[in-house]
Structures are given as structure tokens and as C-alpha cells.
Amino acid sequence: MTSSDNQKDCLACRLISGFGLIAMGxxxxxxxKNRKKIEMNTMRLISGSVVSLGLARLSNASFLKSSNSEV
Incomplete structure (x- = not known):
């Protein structure tokens, strides 16, 4: 396995992890819902962040990849 293979994820891996993150969000x-205002806003911020990571995972965003190039 070369270093270029390490940077590519299979489609099934991206789909499972991406949709899993979206479902968690x-x-x-x-x-x-039905929380105090500060708790509600905090939870909504966290859920938005998790959904954003899921969408980035599905789109195979480059910032999720390691920049290490081991020989």
C-alpha cells in the first residue's frame, strides 16, 4: 500500500461515517428541545458542528486528511 492509497477512502467508509455523523447531529x-435557553443553544451549536463534519466527510474534504508522508 502506497501513501497515495492511504489518502483515499472507500466510498462505503465515507458513506457510513458521513451519514452516521449527520444522524448523531x-x-x-x-x-x-425543552431545555433551558443556554443548554438549547449549546446543543444546537454542537449538532451543527457534527452535521458539518458529516457533510465534509461525505464530500471527502481535504482538511480531514493527514498530511504525513511516511516513506
Whole structure:
């Protein structure tokens, strides 16, 4: 396996982890209802961040990849 192979993820891995993160974000968002205002806003911020990471994972964003080039 070369270093170029390490930077590519299989489609199934990206789909499972991406949709998993989106589902976690949706769950956190749904649990934020009926909370105090500061708790609700914090949970919504966290859920938005998790959903954003899921979308970045699905789009194979470059900032998620390691920049190490081991020989």
C-alpha cells in the first residue's frame, strides 16, 4: 500500500461515517428541545458542528486528511 492509497477512502467508509455523523447531529438537535435557553443553544451549536463534519466527510474534504508522508 502506497501513501497515495492511504489518502483515499472507500466510498462505503465515507458513506457510513458521513451519514452516521449527520444522524448523531440530528439526534442531538432533537434532544435540545425543552431545555433551558443556554443548554438549547449549546446543543444546537454542537449538532451543527457534527452535521458539518458529516457533510465534509461525505464530500471527502481535504482538511480531514493527514498530511504525513511516511516513506
Amino acid at each position: 440530528a439526534y442531538i438537535f432533537s434532544q435540545s
